[in-house]
Amino acid sequence: MAELIAFPRGVPPPESFPKEELVTSARNVILNEGDQILQYGGSMGYLPLREWIADNFDTQPDRVIVGQGSLQLLDTLIKTSLLPGGHVFIEQPIYDRVLTLFKRGGAEIHGFMLREGSVDLGEIELVLKKGVIPAMFYVIPDFQNPSGAEMPLETRKGLIELANRYDFLLIEDGAYRHLRYVGEELPRLYDLDPEHVLHMSSFSKLISPGIRVGYMVGRKDLIETLASYAENTYINASYINQAIISDFIERGLMDDHIDFLKNLYLPKWKKILEALDLYMSGLGEWIEPKGGFFTGVFLKNEKSLPDARTLQDHGLMLMDGCGFFNEGGDNFIRLPFAAPSFGQIETGVRTLAEIL
């Protein structure tokens, strides 16, 4: 049997890792700053990196916490801010790991469908008007995982307006924001309202997932609460990893590296859109992503993804769409295009169309 074509999680390909430069950065920071970074540290994270992040958000480092990936920080936020039975609003589909965290936290989850790439503000306000105010509303405005959607500017503004009127916190996950292949950058929700938005992001898609460095930027009191809980949980996330990234940035490598990544992913992005047009037109609808790692196909005519065993018999590995939904999702397929090769993208999409 041919090799299994995996459209797995949102992983970058190994050729995207700047190994040589990471070796240099590791050497720099261990030798020059070893006394500090090999020691315990404060749970807010390594200051030079927090300063760089703060600059990027036009704010101060006391509004920035760095941890072992942004998911862990979100888990900490849930543990400190969400009571069991508390309301959480999400887009549907949603990044499956975040859905798991909300479920584990005992949240009452309200999913708002992405229709043509956007949630419906009216639908959201209907719920708010009933007095159902969420502890948090989690969104990925830029190149959403798993659908690839980009939140329109009017939706961004509308969400901020609702967050102000009904006083709730928007969690903006910006993991893919810097990987734009076409179109003009839209403002972050955070830029529109730093008091009602907590921005989370990481270096997993920009440098390496394995380095496990993510961050949150938001209201000082929230960041302090996170830092206190983090200290009591794991003392601090490794400064070595954070300092390596900071050194990589200080040496001026980040912009070129992001360009390198875009050049690596752009042809794959083109390839999957071509393959979808060629093979899937009659079977489903999808959002043409302007960046990121994913496109998501919504199957038409009540079709659904065959089970994992059937897929495997045809040489495919795909995640069950239901994992991205609080309810439903049978007809959804996430297609990550950053890691597979051109041949795998072509064959994978064609095979998928054949068995649907």
Added chain:
Amino acid sequence: MAELIAFPRGVPPPESFPKEELVTSARNVILNEGDQILQYGGSMGYLPLREWIADNFDTQPDRVIVGQGSLQLLDTLIKTSLLPGGHVFIEQPIYDRVLTLFKRGGAEIHGFMLREGSVDLGEIELVLKKGVIPAMFYVIPDFQNPSGAEMPLETRKGLIELANRYDFLLIEDGAYRHLRYVGEELPRLYDLDPEHVLHMSSFSKLISPGIRVGYMVGRKDLIETLASYAENTYINASYINQAIISDFIERGLMDDHIDFLKNLYLPKWKKILEALDLYMSGLGEWIEPKGGFFTGVFLKNEKSLPDARTLQDHGLMLMDGCGFFNEGGDNFIRLPFAAPSFGQIETGVRTLAEIL
């Protein structure tokens, strides 16, 4: 004013960090294994390191999980195994951060005093006989933080017997076990009963705290539960850090490095015991530790540690003893001796005696 003499947390001195060797290991693993370790990984941790740990415990890697420090793994254990109101047994004094975790988990905490370096088995059985069975009993048998006590062999055997008779889990924290300055090694609780003991330890005191690599060894079902919760919380702890330690070990550097550490700490250990004899004999009692980072002084005649401000006015920084007790602790002083210099140890203990 003179520089503040800090007897702070259990931190190693910067001169203990093997910087050059860590640079070499970082280079080795990023260049040779970058495709794997810079990627996401399984939440159990980097296999070669888990294999080495398993060998050390005469078991298989499926009984080993590696995480971002052992405290985080303990937090995960508490979140997965301890219901609010569940019973937890501890030694008193106890490592303060662990006490915080148990309190946060809503545990009903039962503290058993260390008397002449050991808990009293009869006292423990009295509670067990009442039907109060703990979800876990946390102990540091080797060079306890904060008292320096070593659990006698008969206490180790007795605890195992109780754990079997009443069916509860012993959590054995071995963070300081490898730093023995005098005497013969006693068996780990884990060695006496791998089914009733979960051993936790880390490389914080052997290589670097900042590298944030700790582990747990125990029953397969427990380890699997931890791994599943960990994956849903932070995906995985950084394999880079784990691979660096594994490479350091594979290059045969660990034994020599531990000898280096012992040679670094042994004179400080002598120094603090001399200073205590000289200045504190009339004021308190302490355990002469056979290894580790700490000795703990129990003040006599209802004396207690002055407040932080008074201490600071005399050039001292010490942790409040009450943090190491579920109740009481006014008369307890933890004295960490690994990080301060000889002069700081001498002056610090003398000053402390003067103001008591």
